[in-house]
Amino acid sequence: MPILAGQATYRILDASINRATEGLRTLEEYARFALDDAALSGNFKSLRHDLTTAIGQSVDRQRLIEARDTPGDVGTEIREAAEYERSSPQKVIAAAAARIAQSLRVIEEYGKTIDANFAAKVEQIRYRAYQASASLELAAFTNQHTAQLAAAKLYLLIDGGESESQFVASIQRLAAAGVDIFQLRDHSLDDRTLYRRACVGAAVARKQGRLFIVNDRADIAVASGADGVHVGQEELPAAAARAIIGNRRLLGISTHSIEQAKEAVDDGADYIGCGPIFAGRTKQFDAYVGPEFLKQVTQSITVPAFAIGGIDQSNVSEVMATGCDRIAVTGAIRDAEDPVHAAKTLKRTLLSGTQTE
Numbered sequence: 001m002p003i004l005a006g007q008a009t010y011r012i013l014d015a016s017i018n019r020a021t022e023g024l025r026t027l028e029e030y031a032r033f034a035l036d037d038a039a040l041s042g043n044f045k046s047l048r049h050d051l052t053t054a055i056g057q058s059v060d061r062q063r064l065i066e067a068r069d070t071p072g073d074v075g076t077e078i079r080e081a082a083e084y085e086r087s088s089p090q091k092v093i094a095a096a097a098a099r100i101a102q103s104l105r106v107i108e109e110y111g112k113t114i115d116a117n118f119a120a121k122v123e124q125i126r127y128r129a130y131q132a133s134a135s136l137e138l139a140a141f142t143n144q145h146t147a148q149l150a151a152a153k154l155y156l157l158i159d160g161g162e163s164e165s166q167f168v169a170s171i172q173r174l175a176a177a178g179v180d181i182f183q184l185r186d187h188s189l190d191d192r193t194l195y196r197r198a199c200v201g202a203a204v205a206r207k208q209g210r211l212f213i214v215n216d217r218a219d220i221a222v223a224s225g226a227d228g229v230h231v232g233q234e235e236l237p238a239a240a241a242r243a244i245i246g247n248r249r250l251l252g253i254s255t256h257s258i259e260q261a262k263e264a265v266d267d268g269a270d271y272i273g274c275g276p277i278f279a280g281r282t283k284q285f286d287a288y289v290g291p292e293f294l295k296q297v298t299q300s301i302t303v304p305a306f307a308i309g310g311i312d313q314s315n316v317s318e319v320m321a322t323g324c325d326r327i328a329v330t331g332a333i334r335d336a337e338d339p340v341h342a343a344k345t346l347k348r349t350l351l352s353g354t355q356t357e
């Protein structure tokens, strides 16, 4: 039986009102329970309240309910595989934000057939919802960074490789082998090539659910979409690097003493590198701080601390004996006969807390 025009409008509004309020609640719950962000969750609550109030003032609820026919809704049979693909809370948030924007637009457009003032109110709610959703997505990205960093154990300093394709393939293989963070560190590359490697590296690392950091260059870290920058004691001071990368990206700082480690944390480092612990093949130093420095760090530093310098399967147990279970390496994986196996073994050791071959 053909549906009466008025009934169709109310059926569309009913479905869209449900979608919009459900989407707002989905984002409100993340702000409240994942971010503990009272302001942001309150923002979504007031959006829900204002939408419900505007609807109550202008749309006849009985007509909405009378128009509802879920068993007869042909849309319930239409299934897209992507609807069930939510590999992270961030994907849930992005999907809910899109659903809110679309539904509010539908309510606004069909609401015009009932009451122009009602539609104008919904338009303002839509604009507010855009901004609140963007704030939540950005906060969720930062929250994801923090969570990924806290869980990270194996950090690989990687060069630009023989070619872009070989560089990308290395990241894919070694991410699958357990590397948690990649840092592009290649002083031989010109800026253009370094930028291009950082762009593709950040993209492929993110696709593998891994963090991607650029060594030394805060400008290239931002321009390439990397997750952050790592600076040493001779590069940009923390405040200058942070001014470039902002608060949504990670700042790593090299430290060679407990004083520098404490200073780095005070200066806002999201993580620190601690070394050089042992002599290694990648970078030579006049002096090595040894595992004792790591003991001091584990006793007094609150941000993730990655031991670095000559660390490989033969001495990682000395690092772990200090209580430090995070390492940053180059040669141990780069120079291994089987880099994937070397990465897997190191990661297994770090996770299990014991030496395994």
Ligand SMILES: Cc1ncc(COP(=O)(O)OP(=O)(O)O)c(N)n1
Binding pocket: 155, 157, 183, 185, 215, 216, 230, 231, 232, 233, 234, 235, 252, 253, 254, 255, 272, 273, 274, 283, 306, 308, 328
């Ligand atoms: C994780 C991590 N720790 C330390 C370093 C060393 O950085 P830096 O002292 O700036 O030396 P270069 O890497 O720039 O030669 C690092 N890169 N990563």
Ligand SMILES: Cc1ncsc1CCOP(=O)(O)O
Binding pocket: 157, 275, 276, 279, 280, 281, 282, 283, 308, 309, 310, 311, 328, 329, 330, 331, 332
């Ligand atoms: C860049 C850097 N800074 C301190 S040690 C080091 C090199 C780490 O490489 P490897 O793990 O091969 O010693």
Ligand SMILES: [Mg+2]
Binding pocket: 215, 216, 230, 231, 232, 235
């Ligand atoms: Mg440096």
